[in-house]
Amino acid sequence: xxxxxxxxxxxxxxxxxxxxxxxxxxxxxxxxxxxxxxxxxxxxxxxxxxxxxxxxxxxxxxxxxx
Amino acid sequence: xxxxxxxxxxxxxxxxxxxxxxxxxxxxxxxxxxxxxxxxxxxxxxxxxxxxxxxxxxxxxxxxxxxxxxxxxxxxxxxxxxxxxxxxxxxxxxxxxxxxxxxxxxxxxxxxxxxxxxxxxxxxxxxxxxxxxxxxxxxxxxxxxxxxxxxxxxxxxxxxxxxxxxxxxxxxxxxxxxxxxxxxxxxxxxxxxxxxxxxxxxxxxxxxxxxxxxxxxxxxxxxxxxxxxxxxxxxxxxxxxxxxxxxxxxxxxxxxxxxxxxxxxxxxxxxxxxxxxxxxxxxxxxxxxxxxxxxxxxxxxxxxxxxxxxxxxxxxxxxxxxxxxxxxxxxxxxxxxxxxxxxxxxxxxxxxxxxxxxxxxxxxxxxxxxxxxxxxxxxxxxxxxxxxxxxxxxxxxxxxxxxxxxxxxxxxxxxxxxxxxxxxxxxxxxxxxxxxxxxxxxxxxxxxx
Numbered sequence: 001x002x003x004x005x006x007x008x009x010x011x012x013x014x015x016x017x018x019x020x021x022x023x024x025x026x027x028x029x030x031x032x033x034x035x036x037x038x039x040x041x042x043x044x045x046x047x048x049x050x051x052x053x054x055x056x057x058x059x060x061x062x063x064x065x066x
Numbered sequence: 067x068x069x070x071x072x073x074x075x076x077x078x079x080x081x082x083x084x085x086x087x088x089x090x091x092x093x094x095x096x097x098x099x100x101x102x103x104x105x106x107x108x109x110x111x112x113x114x115x116x117x118x119x120x121x122x123x124x125x126x127x128x129x130x131x132x133x134x135x136x137x138x139x140x141x142x143x144x145x146x147x148x149x150x151x152x153x154x155x156x157x158x159x160x161x162x163x164x165x166x167x168x169x170x171x172x173x174x175x176x177x178x179x180x181x182x183x184x185x186x187x188x189x190x191x192x193x194x195x196x197x198x199x200x201x202x203x204x205x206x207x208x209x210x211x212x213x214x215x216x217x218x219x220x221x222x223x224x225x226x227x228x229x230x231x232x233x234x235x236x237x238x239x240x241x242x243x244x245x246x247x248x249x250x251x252x253x254x255x256x257x258x259x260x261x262x263x264x265x266x267x268x269x270x271x272x273x274x275x276x277x278x279x280x281x282x283x284x285x286x287x288x289x290x291x292x293x294x295x296x297x298x299x300x301x302x303x304x305x306x307x308x309x310x311x312x313x314x315x316x317x318x319x320x321x322x323x324x325x326x327x328x329x330x331x332x333x334x335x336x337x338x339x340x341x342x343x344x345x346x347x348x349x350x351x352x353x354x355x356x357x358x359x360x361x362x363x364x365x366x367x368x369x370x371x372x373x374x375x376x377x378x379x380x381x382x383x384x385x386x387x388x389x390x391x392x393x394x395x396x397x398x399x400x401x402x403x404x405x406x407x408x409x410x411x412x413x414x415x416x417x418x419x420x421x422x423x424x425x426x427x428x429x430x431x432x433x434x435x436x437x438x439x440x441x442x443x444x445x446x447x448x449x450x451x452x453x454x455x456x457x458x459x460x461x462x463x464x465x466x467x468x469x470x471x472x473x474x475x476x477x478x479x480x481x482x483x484x485x486x487x488x489x490x491x492x493x494x495x496x497x498x499x500x501x502x503x504x505x506x507x508x509x510x511x512x513x514x515x
Contacts (some may be wrong), residue, residue, distance in 0.1 A: 014390045019367040022386050029383035036448055040351030044398050047348055055404035060268055060461030061255035062485050063411040064404065 074228040074281040081131040088131025095133040108219035109179035110197040120176045130174030135181045135220040135229040140164035150183040150195040152376030156364025164261030173288040181216025190240040190450035191435040203511040208429040211241030217275045218245040224514040228285045234270035236454025242466035243424035243478030249275040254461035257289040269357045269458040278507040279495035294489045302336035305417035315426040318472030323423045323479045326469035333501035348402040353455035355399035365389040407460045414484035424466040428475035465491040468506040
């Protein structure tokens with residue numbers, strides 16, 4: 001299945017499931033935006049982050065605690 | 067030269083010494099807004115009565131009597147912010163005393179106008195606003211940069227000498243780059259932010275846009291509530307990450323930034339070191355998701371279905387799309403943030419600064435904000451965000467310094483430093499100004515020269 005059509009299936013069903021109304025023009029814009037975001041989102045999805053530790057309650061004004 | 071064209075610090079000094087009448091300065095500022103704003107659309111509200119009242123009550127602070135512009139992202143006691151939009155999903159904005167307003171008032175500054183901004187702060191271009199877009203004073207058909215489009219165009223257009231913007235994913239640095247200004251994105255949490263419509267933000271900060279680093283230092287010290295003394299720096303270690311930040315920038319931008327980098331290195335007797343950040347490609351999607359998560363609590367079907375037609379098509383659509391992003395991806399974004407912060411902390415053991423072009427190409431047309439990069443055509447937003455979001459994801463400070471022109475439009479070099487080293491960025495920008503005989507901070511658009 002084409003990536004675009006897979007997203008379209010997800011988009012249409014997710015909008016319906018969540019009860020979010022969107023006309024055809026808005027759906028086309030969403031598909032266009034997703035095509036820009038998708039490569040990065042896939043990298044994030046597939047990245048090996050299993051060895052990474054969460055930073056609980058981070059102080060973003062300072063470097064991470066050692 | 068009109069007093070209005072003096073640097074912020076000179077306006078303040080000459081008011082303090084009695085050489086400038088602050089009442090006359092304010093009236094001149096309001097007159098210039100009336101004269102130039104129809105073309106620039108840099109400001110979306112003036113309120114002469116309240117501005118004059120601020121001046122009457124101005125305490126003897128470091129900016130007493132100096133007119134400034136504040137972005138449409140904070141409330142004022144007499145005006146609710148609109149965030150450049152017909153509606154802010156799930157939020158009712160109200161007039162009030164925001165942190166930036168209080169900091170300016172207590173420093174004696176006079177808020178002369180509210181600056182335009184990209185609708186909901188959602189783009190680096192500034193080409194969409196409920197008030198119509200602000201225009202770049204260097205070329206009125208070009209983007210001024212966003213989302214602090216009005217603050218950038220106000221200073222570059224000579225309406226004021228200093229403005230307060232907000233930077234959530236680069237939104238001070240991009241307009242500073244497009245408009246030929248110095249703009250500082252402070253370390254997260256260091257500048258006044260109270261009253262912002264996203265009180266839980268972990269990415270957005272307030273900060274100054276001015277013509278040079280000394281004015282940014284003054285305005286930043288007011289927003290920080292603390293002095294930022296200057297220091298003569300030497301032997302700075304400047305890290306550069308070539309790919310993609312330098313290699314995928316337009317040739318003219320890259321050349322101007324290379325020249326500036328070499329001038330800075332020579333001025334401080336430092337060294338340029340090639341470095342890398344592991345898993346760098348995760349930074350952009352992680353930053354986008356972390357920033358989006360801050361407003362996600364309001365993206366309910368009820369609020370999304372009530373978005374008015376007056377809100378731009380792109381924002382309406384993107385807000386609805388954001389309501390569909392899987393939570394697992396956002397959770398991984400926070401994990402990637404932790405990773406990026408650790409990697410940067412390790413990197414800043416080896417270098418004092420990181421440097422690369424703030425934006426990979428000069429300001430694109432308002433009507434079609436696309437840019438041409440070595441890797442091909444790209445939306446300006448995609449190219450700009452790639453260069454800028456690391457500072458917001460991790461909390462470090464960043465600065466744009468003007469370093470020349472390409473195709474007659476400003477080019478900016480971005481400097482980044484470790485957490486809390488905002489003053490180092492200002493020192494480095496001042497060193498760059500010395501090294502280039504202030505050539506680039508003295509450039510003015512032909513329309514206002």
